[in-house]
Amino acid sequence: MATTKTIRxxxxxxxxxxxxxxxPLLYVLRNDAGLHGPRFGCGLGQCGACTVHVNGQPVRSCxxxxxxxxxxxxxxxxxxxxTRDHPHALQTAFIAEQAVQCGYCINGxxxxxxxxxxxxxxxxxxxxxxxxxxxxxRCGTHLRIIxxxxxxxxx
Amino acid sequence: MEMTRxxxxxxxxIRQLGxxxxxxxxxxxxxxxxxxxxxxGDYGPPTDQVDSWIAISEDGHATLYSxxxxxxxxxxxxxxxxxxxxxxxxxxxxxxxLPDTDHTPDQFVxxxxxxxxxxxxxxRIAAAEARAVLIDLAxxxxxxxxERLMTGDGAVTLRDSKQRSVTYAELVxxxxxxxxxxxxxxxxxxxxxKIVGQSLPRWDVPxxxxxxxxxxxxxKVDGMxxxxxxxxxxxGASVVAIDESSVAHVPGLVKVxxxxxxxxxxxRREEQAIAAAxxxxxxxxxxxxxxxxxxxxxxxxxLPEFRQGYPKDAxxxxxxxxxxxxxxxSESAKTISATYMTxxxxxxxxxxxxxxxxxxDDGVTVWCGTQTPYGTxxxxxxxxxxxxxxxxxxxAEASGCYGQNGADDVIVDAVVLSRAVGxxxxxxxxxxxxxxxxxxxxxxxxxxxxxxxxxxxxxxxDARTFGFSxxxxxxxxxxxxxxxxxxxxxxxxxxxxxxxxxxxFSGAAGNFDxxxxxxxxxxxxxxxxxxxxxxxxxxxxxxxSMRGVGSPDNIFVAECFMDELAAAAGEDPIAFRLExxxxxxxxxxxxxxxxxxKWQSRASGTAPGSGDIAYGRGVAMLGSDTDTxxxxxxxxxxxxxxxxxxxxxxxIAQDCGLVVNPGAVRNQIEGGVIxxxxxxxxxxxxxxxxxxxxxDWSSYPIITFSEIPDEIDIVLLDRPDLPxxxxxxxxxESVWPGVANAVFDAxxxxxxxxxxxxxxxxxxxxxxx
Numbered sequence: 029m030a031t032t033k034t035i036r037x038x039x040x041x042x043x044x045x046x047x048x049x050x051x052p053l054l055y056v057l058r059n060d061a062g063l064h065g066p067r068f069g070c071g072l073g074q075c076g077a078c079t080v081h082v083n084g085q086p087v088r089s090c091x092x093x094x095x096x097x098x099x100x101x102x103x104x105x106x107x108x109x110x111t112r113d114h115p116h117a118l119q120t121a122f123i124a125e126q127a128v129q130c131g132y133c134i135n136g137x138x139x140x141x142x143x144x145x146x147x148x149x150x151x152x153x154x155x156x157x158x159x160x161x162x163x164x165x166r167c168g169t170h171l172r173i174i175x176x177x178x179x180x181x182x183x
Numbered sequence: 184m185e186m187t188r189x190x191x192x193x194x195x196x197i198r199q200l201g202x203x204x205x206x207x208x209x210x211x212x213x214x215x216x217x218x219x220x221x222x223x224g225d226y227g228p229p230t231d232q233v234d235s236w237i238a239i240s241e242d243g244h245a246t247l248y249s250x251x252x253x254x255x256x257x258x259x260x261x262x263x264x265x266x267x268x269x270x271x272x273x274x275x276x277x278x279x280x281l282p283d284t285d286h287t288p289d290q291f292v293x294x295x296x297x298x299x300x301x302x303x304x305x306x307r308i309a310a311a312e313a314r315a316v317l318i319d320l321a322x323x324x325x326x327x328x329x330e331r332l333m334t335g336d337g338a339v340t341l342r343d344s345k346q347r348s349v350t351y352a353e354l355v356x357x358x359x360x361x362x363x364x365x366x367x368x369x370x371x372x373x374x375x376x377k378i379v380g381q382s383l384p385r386w387d388v389p390x391x392x393x394x395x396x397x398x399x400x401x402x403k404v405d406g407m408x409x410x411x412x413x414x415x416x417x418x419g420a421s422v423v424a425i426d427e428s429s430v431a432h433v434p435g436l437v438k439v440x441x442x443x444x445x446x447x448x449x450x451r452r453e454e455q456a457i458a459a460a461x462x463x464x465x466x467x468x469x470x471x472x473x474x475x476x477x478x479x480x481x482x483x484x485x486l487p488e489f490r491q492g493y494p495k496d497a498x499x500x501x502x503x504x505x506x507x508x509x510x511x512x513s514e515s516a517k518t519i520s521a522t523y524m525t526x527x528x529x530x531x532x533x534x535x536x537x538x539x540x541x542x543x544d545d546g547v548t549v550w551c552g553t554q555t556p557y558g559t560x561x562x563x564x565x566x567x568x569x570x571x572x573x574x575x576x577x578x579a580e581a582s583g584c585y586g587q588n589g590a591d592d593v594i595v596d597a598v599v600l601s602r603a604v605g606x607x608x609x610x611x612x613x614x615x616x617x618x619x620x621x622x623x624x625x626x627x628x629x630x631x632x633x634x635x636x637x638x639x640x641x642x643x644x645d646a647r648t649f650g651f652s653x654x655x656x657x658x659x660x661x662x663x664x665x666x667x668x669x670x671x672x673x674x675x676x677x678x679x680x681x682x683x684x685x686x687x688f689s690g691a692a693g694n695f696d697x698x699x700x701x702x703x704x705x706x707x708x709x710x711x712x713x714x715x716x717x718x719x720x721x722x723x724x725x726x727x728s729m730r731g732v733g734s735p736d737n738i739f740v741a742e743c744f745m746d747e748l749a750a751a752a753g754e755d756p757i758a759f760r761l762e763x764x765x766x767x768x769x770x771x772x773x774x775x776x777x778x779x780x781k782w783q784s785r786a787s788g789t790a791p792g793s794g795d796i797a798y799g800r801g802v803a804m805l806g807s808d809t810d811t812x813x814x815x816x817x818x819x820x821x822x823x824x825x826x827x828x829x830x831x832x833x834x835i836a837q838d839c840g841l842v843v844n845p846g847a848v849r850n851q852i853e854g855g856v857i858x859x860x861x862x863x864x865x866x867x868x869x870x871x872x873x874x875x876x877x878x879d880w881s882s883y884p885i886i887t888f889s890e891i892p893d894e895i896d897i898v899l900l901d902r903p904d905l906p907x908x909x910x911x912x913x914x915x916e917s918v919w920p921g922v923a924n925a926v927f928d929a930x931x932x933x934x935x936x937x938x939x940x941x942x943x944x945x946x947x948x949x950x951x952x
Binding site for chain 1: 892
């Protein structure tokens, strides 16, 4: 049975009509909101490519059902984190360090790191590694990602 | 991104570009004229096409119509640098159009780390030609001889009066004219370069960081439906029956499609397709034709040779035979032998493969992340029984592929499903589809025998490896014109029986001949076992190219055995290598790496410490006179209690000729090294008797942040006097032997099978005790 629901994405209301409230948030963001930030990687919550913030917390949108999202929950994607005109410090730093190869994982890396920096503005290298331990990168960009996060934290 | 299906005639398209368009005039002469072919190189456009490469528009921008796929490595930034350099155009005013068979030339396959080394040359020549044309136009306009003019910053200027200048935009105006490659324009000398050689930031990085980039997986087409596929639960299983009532409850279901053993569900929305694919009940035949994984390498060792796969210059797989190996061995003061084994690997693309197809009566459009646009177009056309011109293939960058993942195969899924519903269909493979049906890096077993003379020098080298094909993509090679659907496992599932083009040997055998000149008696054999797929072949596990094709396995064997001989001689492994005379560029990288890493000169494995953590260092090198040379030094810590190996520090010295973008080259080296450390320490495709079972990241773990090295030092030996050479693969190929040699140094026991898991390390340590 189709139901209509309104959620908040990047500060705006988004009305969605879905057949199944158990559907993952990822497909609403990609196909209804038309966002490119959150990415499908495994659908299992294992790789982190789909990471978004829900009320400031990093969440795997591929396994978070739409039913678990309330009308007041604030969802922020990479698009909402910063823009070319108003970039987040991490976005500026990832460009400066060229901390991207294919870039498919980078959404998750930046969103996970943004949540870390909010809690811990000056993380050590071991703290950065621990925070990103469950975000996978296949191109081997890890050292640059760490450098970018250090740069964004002003270290 | 909105895509339209318009498929204008290519000549019409070129006319619409406006401005100055530079194309090659190799029509019908191309590969038939040695001079023309030499000018374009192996990766220039084929001769029967006059294609545009570079267009300068009246707004003062230059556009490169690239036949090369950007695979997330940054190589397209390098191509743009080459074009901007030769045009004397600011980098900010160059643009890129990625492959589209309606708009861009055929540059064959974007693989083997060749984008810059092979594909930049024709672009350099075309851009130089464009600059010469612009100078001629300026000479007419200014009424001065061309010799008095110079170019810079997108304008032509009078040498002796800088005030008199005319921009390219003004020269082009609103006119359209086409220039041909005449060969009269001389590209710049390396000492004139201002843009080539600079670490310019990649054009795609900001788009990826701000999420404005459109990957293949992001493309939406008007009227598009979503689909998922349902694969057999065993590699050789076939459909017995499909119970469509099992998905009758799924909202948005458009159709259940079956073509032989290719099964899919098409729905209005993506999550509906996922639900339908999970719910669909399919009855399959049972099949259990795989060997026990414990016996994999023994099985490979006993497979019959695929004799028809040997090229004429390597009968019986004999790559090189010098001197008399048997006499050399029998006369040696000391002989050793060793057997090495490597597993299958997943490519491990973070984003599983995706394609969109729109199959209509009047033509077909495909959006995909292939590495070989024209070959794949040909395969689609053959599969559908159409002329090539009826199929338009539009390339979009997908998740990093590192070789042949499912990017080509998913196209056949999309084509079959779109044909069945008469609408554009997007197929997104699941993680399990990708891991279960891609073309894996092949497993290998290799046997070596070697002898040392009384002076501790190598008297005999006898190496034989047993390997599969390195290719199974619908690659398109003149004059063979591959493009065979039979290369794709999805076409095989759909009942296509004609085999794909077989040319695996030459790709898989590279680099098995050691780099040392001073090996008096040497025999190097690659025993070829042929192509293999889930659906056909001698061992029903599908193989294909992955970062280096067979080369990482070959170098693992050659450079580990070199190390074993050094240890048997009681010599330092670098001194031992030097004694056997690497070629000059190899010598240079080896010395640079040793110096940078502050190499501790001693025989390996002789001084393991006594604590819980054992430290070691290892070296490996590769290269040739005409290719990139690399030496890698790896410093490891081995935990004797847990068996865990950690690579702490890496030093790479690389000579890849002219370096177009040092920053991008370093990025590729770092990435290749980290990926290959993951493969050396952790990775192994798992299978049972029916199918591959490592279908997610918990059953196929890859390296994580806590496991990466602390630092990777990179020394680039810039050689602007040499052409640019391959970058993406070579450094990564030094990793497996370098790490294995370092582990031997640390614990004093040689492990000859990858991955170097804790279990294997503990077994080696207990075997020693």
